[in-house]
Each structure stands twice: as C-alpha cells, then as structure tokens.
Amino acid sequence: MNDTKTLQQAFNESLYPVGGHGKRNVGVLLEAFQGIDGGTDSDTYGSGAVIEQFQTEMAEYLGKTSSVFFPSGTMAQQIALRIWSDRSGKTKVAYHPLCHLEIHEQNGLRELHRLEPVLLADKTSLITLKDVEGLPDDVACLLLELPQREIGGQLPAFEEVEAISAHCRKRGIKLHLDGARLFEVLPYYRKSAAEVCALFDSVYISFYKGIGGIAGAILAGDTDFTEASKVWKRRHGGDLISLYPYIVPASRYFKERLPKMEQYYRDAVELAALYNGCQAVTTRPAVPVSNMFHVHVDLSKEAAERLMISVCEQTGVGLTHNINAVSDQSCYYEISLGDRYRAIPKDKLHDAFRLLRELMSGS
C-alpha cells in the first residue's frame, strides 16, 4: 500500500467505482451530441425550437403550465423566491438550515435579493407540518427540498407534504419545490412528477444529478410566474445566446435515465443493507428512499480514509472519493447511485464488504 495515495486518487484509479454514472468528462457531451445534426439551429436568447420544445416537454411532465430552462439551480431558485417575495410584498422566505441557498450560494439571496431567510427544523431533521404551522405571517414563500440532500436524502411522508401544502395555501404562503433530486424519489413515493408538483406553486428540477447531464435546470409554474422568471434570468446574466450545449444533453439523458430511477433506488436499498451489516457503520436513512444515502462511520476522517483506500487497493472497489469529518471519532460520506453500480461484479462488491466488515470489527 502506498501511504501517500489520497482517497481521491485511489478512487479515481479503482476498477469499480460505486457512485454516479461515470466520469464527468467531455465524453458526456460527445455522447449526448451523437446523431445530432450539425445543421440544427441554436436557441437564441431563450427562443428557438431546441429550448422551446424542451421547456414544453418539461412543463407537461411536471404538470405545470409553463417552464424555463436555466443554466443553474442557484439562479432559478433565487429568482423563484424573489418573484414570490415581490408579489406578496414580504421579504421573508422559509427553508431548512441546510438548504442549498443557505450553505452553497455565498449568501446570494441576501446580497442580490435582500431576502431574509427563516430557518425551519434543526440541522438533522426534516421540516414538519408543525414547523410550518409555527411560521410567522410575514413569510412570502416556503421552500421544501425533496429529498433533503444534506441529511442523507431523507423524505417526509407524502401525506405530510400534502398537509404542508394545504396549510400554506390556507395561509397564502407560496410553496416552492427544490426538486434537484425529484426524479429520484418518485419510485418511493409511487407518484408521478405531476402528482408531487401539484402540491407546489413553483418547481425547480436539475439535470446533472440522477439524470447525469452536464448542467442546467428547469423552473416551472404558471405562465405569469415563468414570464417574470425570464426577466430575472436576463438580469442575472443567465439568458445566454445559446444554452443548447446543456439542453441537448439534458434532453437525451432525461429520456435515457428517467426509466432507471427505480433501479437506482433499489440498488441504494441493497447497498445500504451491506453497509449496515458492518460494525460501527450506519446509513442515514437506515433504508434509503431514493438513489442516495449517507454513510456514517465511527472513526476519524483520517482513519476512515486509510480504511477505504485499503478496500480500494485490495478489491478494486471504490466506495467513496471523499469523506467529511463530523468529530474526532466520526465522519460520513454521501453515496449517490447511478449506472456504475450495476457494472460492479457482485463477487467483487461482496469481497469489498467482507474486507470492510473485517477492518471495521478490528478497528
């Protein structure tokens, strides 16, 4: 064993990486554009067949009147909250303390839009109906993320989402869906995207998580809302002359991978059970409800890294490329399954978990 090798290096060199669809490389673009005629016109500042057709398809799929393609979810969601704020004259918006807007966007919502977040629930739990009932009256909009990524992809019962939606409608609070991983939870909910989205006033979905595209997002809602979002898209600098380099892959991989979401979810349930069979290892959720979960290990980050490098080098199975410290004695990492998982021979996977069980019982 080479002691200087990092976990990222070991993972990159592993024969059988576990998570995702494949490497994020130019091949993703080349594959997406195979068979696309060079004479196909570019979109132009939001107009043209390539963008308009995709927006129409996505609006229909989500059961909304209209949708707009954005270069990023960061842009789309800030804009959604701004529109609901402007419409209501209220500057507060509510979301989870580990919401993408709170932890990954350099405070854009405050710095660009002067909106004030109200944080609901604590950092380890889901937003509940009770939390929502306790909202003050000066909140314009509640953002719900389904599944809640930063706590392992946990998900409220569908009935709870229905109750939250009914409560928000009664109170005049707009409900926005952060559906970055919406496709991934539909098999568990046993609902169509439209059935879930019917509970929300506006919906954002992403094309580079489970779908495996290059980048890009859709924001959907009624036509008044989406027309307003186009004005803000221009203001943000997101109304690019050409977005087809993201739309063509989004469209292709959507068709290819949407039917596989059930498979990814089943695979996550199987893999989480293997993890939970190891001493001092637990998954959150215990039984996944999508293609993702978190693996919590009762070891320091450094000890866990050494262990995962050993598994990688001895069995060829790359369990993770990155581990996050929680304390001196605990750490976790995220698993998000895609096409790669089924490419691992079952005996190799079981070799890896036999070794992981041995190492953990001896640790």
Next chain:
Amino acid sequence: MNDTKTLQQAFNESLYPVGGHGKRNVGVLLEAFQGIDGGTDSDTYGSGAVIEQFQTEMAEYLGKTSSVFFPSGTMAQQIALRIWSDRSGKTKVAYHPLCHLEIHEQNGLRELHRLEPVLLADKTSLITLKDVEGLPDDVACLLLELPQREIGGQLPAFEEVEAISAHCRKRGIKLHLDGARLFEVLPYYRKSAAEVCALFDSVYISFYKGIGGIAGAILAGDTDFTEASKVWKRRHGGDLISLYPYIVPASRYFKERLPKMEQYYRDAVELAALYNGCQAVTTRPAVPVSNMFHVHVDLSKEAAERLMISVCEQTGVGLTHNINAVSDQSCYYEISLGDRYRAIPKDKLHDAFRLLRELMSGS
C-alpha cells in the same frame, strides 16, 4: 418576387449572406470539439485544467494578473461594477446611454445591485475626456465600451482613452473596459490587447462576437478583484459545475480567428465604401475602425426591407437579415463581418451593389 417572404427568410435562403462567420447551429459545437478526447476531464465549479489553463492564457493575453471565465458578459460586467462600488463605498457608476447594461439587461444593475448609473454623452456620440472631467466625485467606476457598438462601432482616438484613463486614476475613479469587441479594434489601434487593457482596472471580453464561439466571457484584473468576482459569480448562479461546453469552443475559435481580425477590419472598410457609393445610403462610421459599422438608409424600414429582399432574390447576396426603423423616412442596420464575407464571389457582390445603386437612385 414572393411578397409574403420576410427579410429574415430571404436572408436565410440567400446563397451569399454577408455578415458573421456562419449559421449559429450545433455545427459550431461539433467543429469545436473535433479532436478533443472524450476522456478530458470536465472543469468542476471553477476548478480543473480546462478552465484554469484558459483563464491563465487569457490573463496573459490581456496583460492582467488573473482572469475568470463567466457564462455571460451581462453577469461579468454587473459584477465588476459592483466590486468597484463596494470597494469605494460609492453607488454611482458612469457609462454611455446605449451601454449594454442600460438597454439590454432588464435593469439588472439597479434591481440586483442597487447601483445608480450616470449617463455620459448623448445617444449619438462617444464619451469624451470632457464628459469624464465633468463627472461628480461620488462615481465609483466608469465603463468604456471599445468600440461603442450601438453607434456603429465608433472608437475614440487611443490618445483620448489614455487621457481618460489618466484622469480617472487621478480622481480615484476605477476604469472598466467593455471589450465585447476588443479583438476587433486592435488592428485599427495598432496596439496589443495588453497595451489597451493597461489603461483599465478591469476588462471584460466576449467569445461569441468576432471570435465566433458559442457563449461566454472573461473578466480580468488583479487577483483581489478576480477572487471577489468568483464569489459574485457563485451568487449570480454562474459558477456552473461544468463550463467546458463554452470554454473549449472559446479557446479553439480564439486561436483560429484572432489572426483574422485585420482581415475582417479591411473587409469592413471595403464594404462600407460600396455602401457609401449608393444614393441616400451612408455608413456610420464613414470609414469603419473594426469589422462592424451601421448602414443608414433614407427610406422607411418597410421600403428598405422590400429593396433588400429584391437584392437577395435577384443576386443571391443577403445584405442584412434585420432592419431597424429610425423614423418614417429612415432606418438602419448593423453589419458585422466575419468569415462569410470572403466566401462571396466578387462579381456577385458587385452585382448586388449595382442593383442596390439602381434601386436607390430610383427610390
């Protein structure tokens, strides 16, 4: 002649379109990625060889310490002005009344950044040293656009830009270059990009005008400035997980077309002379200083459209796809030359202008 055909249709079907490099279609992407290995890693949220190398190359070319790739100039320029405003504690920024930020960005600078523009010069003339000397003291930054697109691509003498720069430095006003078409004016100025950019504190350049890429921009300056710009890029939703679909074409077409800027400029001088030989037609500038100019025609927009459709149908030469009304008796259109111009057989071009001269003298 088919009376129902629009100018845009006639232009699209013309054998010899005059402006630009070619159609904005998927072929632009496919050509740019020819020979790029599928195993080439994507950039990841602003990191990785593909984005870092290009940023280094562009910083060197512009003679600046550092540069950042942005999905759009709209985003890059608002951010530049915001940074200079925050640093100075002043909320006013000065620019031309036909600046991109004033007329094409849905008021993003005000709505997102709360900055207050001070408009310099009138809508038909360039900003002069005298205008700048008259600026109030509470202005954080002056934006100069070289060339000034909306008035035909006019350009101040280089000495005047030097004097404006010296004045701004003396007064502590930051000077920002809107260099959307900077490459295109270097042959006229007989200066390197770095010589021009040395007069400015921050510089934006674009890759889908003369360069003919798909989209994208570079913002350059000192490292403090560019590091701050990355934070704002994240806030705007422009820090995409993958920008390589724009960077690879920008890099390729930069290498391919930068050496042709002199040719495009010479061609524009030639073509403008042909226009100025027609009765009731004048170009602005009279002698172009870049690859672009405006053609002013003393006819209504509708009469001019009929005339251009005739030229298109009778000679195969598409002079323009779009005409803008000025009054009932005058209109204009923009010419921006690229690779297409030299693909027109000279006899066809002269046929077109012979016909245009006839039609104009009879009009």
